Amino acid sequence: MFIYNLSVSPPVRLIAIDIDGTLLDPQFRISARNLSALQNAHANGIEIILATGRRHDYALPVAQELGIPVWLISSNGALIRSSAGETFYTDRLPASTAVKLIGHMEDFRGNAVITFDRPGHDALVLERVDELTRSISRWIESNAAYIRYVSPLENALVEDPIQAMYCGTVERMIAAQERLRQANFLDEITILRTQYDYRDLCILDVLNRDCSKGHALRRWAEQQGIPREQIMAIGDNYNDLEMLEYAGLPVIMGNASEELRQSGWKVTASNAESGVAAALEQLFGAGFQPPIEV
DSSP: OOOOOOOOSOOOOOOOOOOIIIOOTTTBBOOOOOOOOOHHHHHTTOEEEOOOSSSSHHHHHHHTTTTOOOOEGGGGTTTTTTTSSOOEEEOOHHHHHHHHHHTGGGGGGEEEEEOOOOOOOOTEEEOOOOHHHHHHHHHHHHHGGGEEOSSSSSOOOOOOOSEEEEOOOOHHHHHHHHHHOOOGGOOOGGEEEEEEEGGTEEEEEEEEOOHHHHHHHHHHHHHTTOOOGGGGEEOSSGHHHHHHSSSEEEEOOSOOOHHTTSEEEEEEEEOOOOHHHHHHHHHSSOOOOSOOOO
16 A cells, blocks of 8 residues: 655645545535545635536535535536526537437437536426436436426437436447447547446437537636646546546546546545545645555
């Protein structure tokens, strides 16, 4: 077991942190240790960004629980908006592309969700819920007030959505990903995968071309004048890859897949063991438990 000093020169000015599987523990809570570490980072002048596949309004309660002002990169990079509601950038999926996507993915309509950047009952549009309920019943329950059912889905595309999402079992989404690879409009989209093997859950997010957490983080950092060498990023899943690749100091969670943990990046503790705090405590030279390992 090797212990790494994560202190860097020049010092870290921005920390981008994934939410699910990273900041939140397996019970979807922020541990007291993680909360203290982030508040300490903020007090030391370090900017905190939450970078998530969640839509902004679904991620906002997590941001508010931190008790500090933060910016959120939501929907895997399609939206950059502060916890106070200020919007910096939006990268929508063109409605014309979404229509082609839905038609191409005909056999997966029951796995599809279309997300719009608008408040209220129709922020999320589904054609039906049966297949989704089997995979993400907690998400369906939490977002019930924002879901509208439209059949066919194409009728909902009266404006550009933020993204499309296909969700189901790992086996079902392997088939969906293969179907996506056969599309004749791949140059118009970005496909990002999030996978939780222990839950038999896989999510395929379809976004506008060149849209990702990494692209969004770069856009924000450049606007703020922060070089990538002064950015730390912490994540656990495949949709974090571009963000981790961009950051000068990438850290992968101990609960990430074996494939991701073998990427050569530094590995912190799991989300059940406050891995975010473990990385930040080492960054501040305060020691950590359990140790960061590779």
